[in-house]
Amino acid sequence: MDIPRELIERLSQARRVxxxxxxxxxxxxxxxxxRDALTGLWANYDPxxxxxxxxxxxxxxxxxxxxxxxxxxIVGVRPNPGHDALARLExxxxxxxxxxxxxxxxxxxxxxxxxxxLHGNITRVKCSLEQRVVSDFAExxxxxxxxxxxxxxxxxxxxxxxxxxxxxxxxxxxAEHCDVFLxxxxxxxxxxxxxxxxxxxxxxxxxxxxxxxxxALTRHVQFALQGLAGEVLPLLLDKLTAASA
Ligand code: BJW
Numbered sequence: 001m002d003i004p005r006e007l008i009e010r011l012s013q014a015r016r017v018x019x020x021x022x023x024x025x026x027x028x029x030x031x032x033x034x035r036d037a038l039t040g041l042w043a044n045y046d047p048x049x050x051x052x053x054x055x056x057x058x059x060x061x062x063x064x065x066x067x068x069x070x071x072x073x074i075v076g077v078r079p080n081p082g083h084d085a086l087a088r089l090e091x092x093x094x095x096x097x098x099x100x101x102x103x104x105x106x107x108x109x110x111x112x113x114x115x116x117x118l119h120g121n122i123t124r125v126k127c128s129l130e131q132r133v134v135s136d137f138a139e140x141x142x143x144x145x146x147x148x149x150x151x152x153x154x155x156x157x158x159x160x161x162x163x164x165x166x167x168x169x170x171x172x173x174x175a176e177h178c179d180v181f182l183x184x185x186x187x188x189x190x191x192x193x194x195x196x197x198x199x200x201x202x203x204x205x206x207x208x209x210x211x212x213x214x215x216a217l218t219r220h221v222q223f224a225l226q227g228l229a230g231e232v233l234p235l236l237l238d239k240l241t242a243a244s245a
Contacts, residue, residue, distance in 0.1 A: 001227045001235060008239050010206050014179035016095040019086060020171075020196050021229075024185020024211060026106050028080040028230040031073075035187050051158045056128065060151050064143035067154040071122050074104050082184070082229035083110035085237045090114075092240060097174035099167075101186060101193050103156050116170050118163050118193055124155035163192065175199040184210045185229050188217040197221070 011017070023033035034042045041047075045066070049055040056063045087110045090096045098115050100107055103122040107115045126133045129150035137144045143151045157163055171193075175181060181200035188194045197207050197217055208223040209215065210232045218224050225232050 001225065001232055003225065003232075003236055003239050004223060007206075007208060007223045008236075008243050011180055011236075011240050012243050014093060014206075016174075016178045017089075017093045017180050017182070018097045018171075018174040018178035018196075018200065018205075019089075019099065019182045019184060020175075020186060020193065021086070021098070021100045021102060021107070021184045022186025022188075022193075023102060024187075025082045025086075025229045026077075026080075026102055026104055027185065028082060028228060029077045029106060031077060031104055031106075033185075033187075035189065047159060051156075052160055053158055054160075056151075056153060056158070060153075061142050064151075064153070067122060067156070068142075071154075074122070077104070077106070079106045079110035080230045082233045083107055083112070085233035086184075087111035089233075089237055089240075092237075092244070095174075095178075097170065097178070099171040099174065099193075099196065101190070116167050116174075118157070118167050118171060120154070120156035120164070122154055122156055125152045126155040128153045168192065171196055172199060175205075176203045178203075178205050181205045181207045182210065183207065183217055183221070184233070186211075186215070187213075188215045 027033050033040050050063055050066050083106050090112055098112050100115055100117060101119050103120055124133050127146035127150055133155055134146055134152055137152055146152050175196040176199055178200055181197055183197045201207050207221040209217055209221045210225045210229050212228055
């Protein structure tokens with residue numbers, strides 16, 4: 001993979017950088033993506049039943065247990081060189097906003113300090129009625145109950161639900177005020193996250209995509225780096241560090 005010199009020059013001059021990550025950045029850590037034709041979660045499970053409030057209302061036990069199994073499966077997973085490179089990249093710019101659609105905490109575990117989580121976090125649990133995060137609950141029932149009597153649910157954003165307002169506002173602000181925007185490992189199909197690189201483009205930023213496949217975004221960007229995040233990002237960091245030395 002060759003990183004264009006023009007891109008390194010633009011990054012060297014950039015003061016404000018915004019990044020959007022999706023499931024692809026965690027794929028090399030062994031976490032399945034959603035829309036891969038064979039191994040993606042939505043190829044094997046029905047999102048209407050598992051990732052909507054209506055699905056949870058129909059079958060709370062099934063939804064709770066599916067998320068409990070996914071929570072368990074990420075416990076032993078480790079950040080990969082893509083997450084590590086982003087944590088180091090954060091230190092190269094005056095303003096660096098890392099926005100993720102992922103719920104797996106791998107950016108935080110790699111050392112990224114400020115992570116804007118658009119779709120929640122699977123390690124947290126909230127009350128399905130009051131929407132508040134609950135940390136102290138009895139595990140017995142499936143799903144367990146909030147002290148108010150309602151079911152607890154994972155603190156993630158399902159289809160048809162609003163994103164956390166503060167996280168979305170921070171993400172939009174970062175997209176609209178950055179010099180360079182990196183879209184990494186996302187199919188750019190889920191809104192409003194998919195709008196962020198387009199907002200950055202409209203505001204005049206240089207937009208870069210890192211993905212082994214073409215996506216809905218590819219034709220719009222100035223630089224499409226076709227490769228794995230865990231390979232492209234360390235290379236990008238090396239070239240940028242060398243250019244700044
Ligand atoms: C690699 C790689 C490697 C592989 N390196 N790359 C406007 C138009 C149309 C529809 C809508 C719209 N606005 C809202 C909607 C409805 C809906 C939506 O967008 N639907 C679309 C599917 C059409 N959006 C919503 O409902 C959102 N809420 C909302 O907008 O509220 C207001 C509203 C409501 C209703 C109507 C109108 C307005 C909420 C979205 C919540 C998404 N939730 C999920 C589940 C989270 C919990 C869980 O984990 O179970 O979030 S769905 C799933 O998709 C998950 C992801 O965060 C999200 C995005 O997926 P992502 O990350 O892009 O993964 P993939 O698998 O799609 O792509 C992976 C990519 O990586 C691929 O391109 C690979 O090639 C690549 N890759 N290996 C780099 N090594």
